[in-house]
Amino acid sequence: MKISVIGTGYVGLVTGTCLAETGNEVVCVDIDEEKVKRMRSGEVPIYEPHLDVLFERNIEAGRLTFTTSLKEGLDHGVIVFLALPTPEEEDGSADLKYVLGVSEEIGKLLKGYRVIVDKSTVPVGTSEKVKEAIGKHASHDFDVVSNPEFLREGYAVDDFLKPERIIIGSSSDRATELMGKLYKPFVRSGNPVIVMDEKSAELTKYAANAFLATKITFMNEIANFCEKVGADVDKVRIGIGTDSRIGKRFLFPGIGYGGSCFPKDVKALHKSGRDSGYEFKILQSVIDVNQRQKTILIPKILAHFQGDLKGKKIGVWGLAFKPETDDIREAPALYIIEELLALGAEITAFDPEAMENVQRKMGDRIAFADGMYQPLENADALVICTEWGVFRNPDFTKMKELLQDAVIFDGRNLYDTDEIRSEGFGYYSIGRGQEG
Ligand code: NAD
Numbered sequence: 001m002k003i004s005v006i007g008t009g010y011v012g013l014v015t016g017t018c019l020a021e022t023g024n025e026v027v028c029v030d031i032d033e034e035k036v037k038r039m040r041s042g043e044v045p046i047y048e049p050h051l052d053v054l055f056e057r058n059i060e061a062g063r064l065t066f067t068t069s070l071k072e073g074l075d076h077g078v079i080v081f082l083a084l085p086t087p088e089e090e091d092g093s094a095d096l097k098y099v100l101g102v103s104e105e106i107g108k109l110l111k112g113y114r115v116i117v118d119k120s121t122v123p124v125g126t127s128e129k130v131k132e133a134i135g136k137h138a139s140h141d142f143d144v145v146s147n148p149e150f151l152r153e154g155y156a157v158d159d160f161l162k163p164e165r166i167i168i169g170s171s172s173d174r175a176t177e178l179m180g181k182l183y184k185p186f187v188r189s190g191n192p193v194i195v196m197d198e199k200s201a202e203l204t205k206y207a208a209n210a211f212l213a214t215k216i217t218f219m220n221e222i223a224n225f226c227e228k229v230g231a232d233v234d235k236v237r238i239g240i241g242t243d244s245r246i247g248k249r250f251l252f253p254g255i256g257y258g259g260s261c262f263p264k265d266v267k268a269l270h271k272s273g274r275d276s277g278y279e280f281k282i283l284q285s286v287i288d289v290n291q292r293q294k295t296i297l298i299p300k301i302l303a304h305f306q307g308d309l310k311g312k313k314i315g316v317w318g319l320a321f322k323p324e325t326d327d328i329r330e331a332p333a334l335y336i337i338e339e340l341l342a343l344g345a346e347i348t349a350f351d352p353e354a355m356e357n358v359q360r361k362m363g364d365r366i367a368f369a370d371g372m373y374q375p376l377e378n379a380d381a382l383v384i385c386t387e388w389g390v391f392r393n394p395d396f397t398k399m400k401e402l403l404q405d406a407v408i409f410d411g412r413n414l415y416d417t418d419e420i421r422s423e424g425f426g427y428y429s430i431g432r433g434q435e436g
Helices: 010-021 033-040 051-060 068-075 098-107 124-135 156-161 172-188 198-229 233-241 263-275 283-292 299-305 332-342 355-365 397-401 417-422
Strands: 002-006 024-030 064-067 081-083 113-116 142-148 167-170 194-197 313-317 348-352 383-384 407-409 426-428
Touching: 002 010, 002 068, 010 024, 010 051, 010 156, 024 068, 024 081, 051 064, 051 156, 051 263, 081 098, 081 172, 098 124, 113 124, 113 172, 124 142, 124 198, 142 167, 142 172, 142 198, 142 397, 156 348, 167 172, 167 198, 167 348, 172 194, 194 198, 198 233, 198 263, 198 283, 263 283, 283 332, 299 332, 299 383, 299 407, 299 426, 313 332, 332 348, 332 355, 348 355, 417 426
Parallel strands: 002 024, 002 081, 024 064, 081 113, 113 142, 167 194, 313 348, 313 383, 383 407, 407 426
Antiparallel strands: none
């Protein structure tokens, strides 16, 4: 099939590449000329495991091409995916200017029947607005489908190739049939393609993200309470996770959720509620607790250094909002670093993939290390913000030699508390009893 994807970020590029992998001819459109130039020269502009192999293969086969021309995209694909940003507005709502702006342009460019598929995460009722925006100028038939994306950064290719479910929000048989055909190769193992109305599809995405953010936040509150009463959240986590109604996943406490989705999606759902006269009390709490959780290590660090961080050298491991991505949007590490800098500390950071992005944002306000052990050289402490696999089993002897003061503030509970202390480290983590 001939497919076009508008927007080649984490969602669009993975969508385009994976659809090309099943034999479709895909044209990817992006407004960012520099990005399109890089992709045309064979460079993957984001870090996402396994994407490079598929990307190269499909470019070579001529099934995956890139352009800045929306017209080219519209002329090519019978199915046109919108994978455009829906960032947070000041009042928390999702900004639809990219989605609706492109939709208007699409209306002007339509030359024949097209299925316009919204893959961006958008509030309930957006497909109606997209229809109106296209319809203003369109002189050809078109359908609008809501097809929310559930891929996780870091596992995006696997998630796209083997989705647990596909949600199709559509009221057109013709569009539903085309979408079913397109996705058939991805659900051969029997995972469902669930067809529903557009509004329910749009809400399914927000409900899923808000539920997961709530689950994480609930565990963070349990962890904070564990610290008050001397319980160990790891034991509680295993204790409750074995209950199949609860499940083992998304129960790990830490320094809060970040990224490009959970924070903005929880806020957008909360705001949608308000706009419709419904107060999502639970979501307000999730937003507040998560904000506090991002810097929950700061009081521990301050207490350890008797309230004075001026001139203290702090090494930071992990900048990305989670492992296996270079995405730093709303990353807890950045909030911690800002507070540490404000308190007078000097920061040297290491992240396997995200340093360039942070350097672009923070410039030379912090130093970036060549390798994971460099931030520890003569440092007064190590702060761990992201659970990259490489931090899980490091050379503790080398770490102790390099650190001036062998103390670790671990925002991701990477180490066994007894083991790390027997290695000779001072150790602070989240919700696990005795500290220091
Ligand atoms: P992104 O910011 O990584 O990428 C968006 C891309 O769109 C950029 O390359 C940008 O240059 C391009 N763009 C902007 N305006 C354009 C225009 N007028 N024409 C063509 N291209 C344009 O965003 P993302 O992370 O891929 O997210 C896209 C949507 O998918 C959002 O609604 C997001 O909430 C949702 N989503 C994201 C994820 C994720 O893990 N990142 C997962 C599921 C859903």
